[in-house]
Amino acid sequence: MxxxxxxxxxxxxxxxxxxxxxxxxxxxxxxxxxxxxxxxxxxxxxxxxxxxxxxxxxxxxxxxxxxxxxxxxxxxxxxxxxxxxxxxxxxxxxxxxxxxxxxxxxxxxxxxxxSFSPRNVLKRVVDLYKAQGWKPIVAPEMEFYLVAPNTNPSKAIEAMMGRSGRPAAARQAYSMSAVDEYGPVIDDIYDFAEAQGFEIDGITQEGGAGQLEINLRHGSPVKLADEVFYFKRLIREAALRHNCYATFMAKPIADEPGSAMHIHHSVIDTETGENIFSGPQGGETDAFYHFIGGLQRYLPAGIAVMAPYVNSYRRYVKDHAAPINLEWARDNRTTGIRIPISDAQSRRVENRLAGMDCNPYLGIAMSLAAGYLGMMEGIRPTKQFRGDAYDGDGDFAQTLGQALDEFDDCTKLHEILGIDFARVYAIVKRAEYEEFLQVISPWEREHLLTNV
Structure with missing residues (x-):
């Protein structure tokens, strides 16, 4: 050999x-x-x-x-x-x-x-951390749907049939019985993951009909992005063995929650091995707050990368398990930035904006870039939000066209991610958006054809 x-x-x-x-x-x-x-x-x-x-x-x-x-x-x-x-x-x-x-x-x-290869973009951002003596750590969560086969694009996506012969049920979050409905698919996901050497931290039923979440153990950003890249193919192949599709669309079914790729972040001091988000006595550090401040300031310009398609923006709906703003809070899933319960060494920041439809290399790179700028510029976040963040207003674009305008204007992000990458990405995404705008939708035909 x-x-x-x-x-x-x-x-x-x-x-x-x-x-x-x-x-x-x-x-x-x-x-x-x-x-x-x-x-x-x-x-x-x-x-x-x-x-x-x-x-x-x-x-x-x-x-x-x-x-x-x-x-x-x-x-x-x-x-x-x-x-x-x-x-x-x-x-x-x-x-x-x-x-x-x-x-x-x-x-x-x-x-x-x-410069515009996604894996190279992520490596570029990780190298910026390394130059500061920092080691970024991430843990992605992957949400996706198992749906009935759909070979006709004009037909609405439907829930898959479960073992019981009934369609997968909605509003059954964390139900073990719901998970059992598609046990054979999950068995193949586990078997494929074991053969590929991937460690799954857990699989849970989410709120949508046939919607699952897979959590991965924390680690190197490039390694975890590689795993998400591999997992998408693995899950699709497992689904096809059982007469269903796996979809990573941000919003595949109109009345169901969307699918996110939540990203948990912490940063390690490479010299001491300590989490820089926690001080010697276990308190929250300036770096912790600056990372949050960076997410709040720069994610509105980065949303075009974390929500890359017109469908992505259908996910950001009040009271539908997706954020509508960039408030931050501890243990509060209504905010765009959540601080999970943890001990000092495991203190981390969760970005809940990224959709599962984003490229994992680019979604993680964008999130890390925003946090990096926050720490380098000493950006302070807003006061911690208390209550239901869905009662507030939106903090970021609600269409791809608006998001691309904000991305184009943010030269600081371009410098972090790579100027040539930013140029190529924006041109490709605008071309996609223009293609979409030429399509006449069923809604337009139904309501405008004979009424206007």
Whole structure:
């Protein structure tokens, strides 16, 4: 076996056992978070240390159209050099043969990271923390729906059929009986996760019909973003085995709650190993408050990244388990920024704005960028909110077009995330928004056709 394949993660070695590796999927995340790449025979992968894909994969909208984001040299589809990160090697246990997936990093011909590759954007933000002697820690929560197969886009999405032969029930949060309704899907999710070496901290039923939440253990932002990237595919494959779809849309069903990717953050001093959000006596530090202040100031400009589609903004509805403002409070799920109950070493800040439809690399990068700016600029937050935050007004854009306007105006975020990334992202998302505005909806046909 080549040097490339001789030092595989333990979970991969356990998965393969004495079986011969057949194929390797060489993948990279595009802007929406879709896995792009190519599958190669294991023998060929063992002989290669990189492969090529055109940079145009980052100029595509979610519909497959091309945005005018190529820059001054025009749309020449320059090759990127993609190099494997073997620490990300993991099984693809739903395949019919012995297949591995490996996430790659994107570089130009001079060896510089491609600035608009989502994984590189997150690495850039993490490096800013490292330069300050800080180690950011995150823990994402993934909400999603298991729904009935839907092959007709004009048909409303419906709840899946459970084991009992009845559709999955809504308003059954934390019900174990509701979880049992789709036990076979969950069994496959657990089996696939174990084969891939992922540790699930828990699975719970959420408030929507067929809506689940998976919590992941805290760790490195890049590692956790890799896991969310992998998990989306894993969950979809598990669902397809049982005649249902898994969807990560922010708002797939009109009268049900939306799906979020809540992000918990803490920051460790790399020299002492201590959480900088807590002082020597266990109290809350300036860094803790400044991180919150940064989220409050910069997330309105970052919402275009954490809520990247027109559907994303349908999630932000009063009293529907999604925030409508950027108030902060302790142990209060109505606020956009929540401080969970914890001891001093585990003190953390939860950002509840990000939708599950966001690219995990970009959603985590944006959240960390806002907190970083808050700490670097010494931004103080508002007073802690008390009561029901749904009684207040909204603090951020309610449409993608408005959100992109705010993103375009925030040059400080552009500098943190990368100026070229900000340029490409804004162009691609505006192209998507313009595509959407050309679509005539059923609501318009029903209410305007003969009435106006």
């Amino acid at each position: 080549s040097a490339t394949l001789s030092n595989l993660p333990p979970a991969v070695q356990s998965y393969l056992g004495d079986n011969r590796l057949d194929e390797v999927e060489c993948i990279i995340s595009d802007l929406p978070g879709i896995a792009r790449g190519k599958a190669v025979p294991a023998s060929k992968f063992a002989r290669q240390n990189h492969f090529y894909l055109p940079d145009s994969i980052y100029y595509q909208t979610i519909t497959g159209e091309w945005a005018e984001a190529a820059g001054d040299e025009g749309f020449i589809e320059r090759d990127m050099i993609l190099k494997p990160d073997m620490s990300t090697a993991t099984a693809a246990p739903w395949t019919g043969d012995w297949t591995l997936q490996v996430i790659h990093d994107a570089f130009d011909r001079a060896g510089n990271p491609i």
